[in-house]
Amino acid sequence: MKVLTSFKNGLLVLYFEGELDHHESRDVAQRLERILEEYLPRDCAMDLSGLRFMDSSGIAVILRVYRRMKEMGGRAWVENPGTQPLRVLDASGIDRVVKINVSEGVRS
Amino acid sequence: MNTKNYIRLEFPSQSVNEGFARGAVACFAAQLDPTLEELGDIKTVVSEAVTNCIVHAYPDTLGKVLVKARILEENTLELVIRDWGRGIPDIEKARQPMYTTGGADRSGMGFTIMESFMDSLRVRSAPGKGTTVTLRRKISLRSGRL
Numbered sequence: 304m305k306v307l308t309s310f311k312n313g314l315l316v317l318y319f320e321g322e323l324d325h326h327e328s329r330d331v332a333q334r335l336e337r338i339l340e341e342y343l344p345r346d347c348a349m350d351l352s353g354l355r356f357m358d359s360s361g362i363a364v365i366l367r368v369y370r371r372m373k374e375m376g377g378r379a380w381v382e383n384p385g386t387q388p389l390r391v392l393d394a395s396g397i398d399r400v401v402k403i404n405v406s407e408g409v410r411s
Numbered sequence: 412m413n414t415k416n417y418i419r420l421e422f423p424s425q426s427v428n429e430g431f432a433r434g435a436v437a438c439f440a441a442q443l444d445p446t447l448e449e450l451g452d453i454k455t456v457v458s459e460a461v462t463n464c465i466v467h468a469y470p471d472t473l474g475k476v477l478v479k480a481r482i483l484e485e486n487t488l489e490l491v492i493r494d495w496g497r498g499i500p501d502i503e504k505a506r507q508p509m510y511t512t513g514g515a516d517r518s519g520m521g522f523t524i525m526e527s528f529m530d531s532l533r534v535r536s537a538p539g540k541g542t543t544v545t546l547r548r549k550i551s552l553r554s555g556r557l
């Protein structure tokens with residue numbers, strides 16, 4: 304899985320691309336933690352529009368980013384999940400903790 | 412129920428095989444003409460069950476993982492994921508949402524997702540002997556299809 308970033312006015316956007324499963328998740332979690340240390344953002348959006356597949360290992364990764372941002376006094380949310388990742392997000396009930404913004408027209 | 416077709420996949424519990432297992436089962440299931448959403452659900456549950464073998468059944472060794480997929484009558488797909496690892500001492504507890512013995516790397520939502528994406532989930536396990544997870548899902552018959 305690839306992670307691309309953009310940073311503007313304190314908002315860090317993390318673009319997840321590819322497949323996020325257990326095989327990828329430990330390495331991805333470490334990369335994300337390093338990125339957060341580097342930018343120290345005020346807010347962090349995780350953009351999942353480029354994510355083709357995610358399972359519950361991805362839920363743990365998203366929660367880690369969310370908790371780290373809270374520790375730093377910031378906010379974090381999820382944007383634009385495609386069909387399969389959205390089904391997993393919904394089934395996990397993570398939306399009770401982390402906000403999920405679904406924009407129209409984004410479907411993978 | 413009669414078996415109309417089946418595959419068996421056996422591999423060592425290396426995490427690189429997670430993607431292979433869900434991809435192979437999805438290819439096999441394609442003959443049931445599932446929707447994209449159904450195919451996504453099938454990939455997801457295979458990923459969950461196989462990951463559990465890799466992470467929990469064999470935490471610090473490599474062991475054997477067996478995945479069987481069968482096509483039964485009434486357009487039903489059955490998946491059996493089996494390991495010969497540590498086993499689950501309390502299955503009812505393990506199936507609770509957010510229950511995990513895996514720490515911050517895990518979410519404890521694997522069984523919950525398997526249960527909500529499939530029509531049925533059965534878990535059989537014996538400590539020290541291994542675990543067998545059996546999942547079934549009837550694939551919708553779409554109009555315009557014979």
Ligand SMILES: Nc1ncnc2c1ncn2[C@@H]1O[C@H](COP(=O)(O)OP(=O)(O)O)[C@@H](O)[C@H]1O
Nearest residue numbers: 463467468505511512517518519520521522542
């Ligand atoms: N194949 C298995 N072998 C041994 N223990 C298992 C197995 N599958 C699941 N478990 C146990 O059940 C718990 C819950 O599993 P699951 O719902 O997939 O969540 P997670 O994998 O995130 O911990 C695991 O933490 C583990 O203790």
Ligand SMILES: [Mg+2]
Nearest residue numbers: 459462463521
């Ligand atoms: Mg699991």
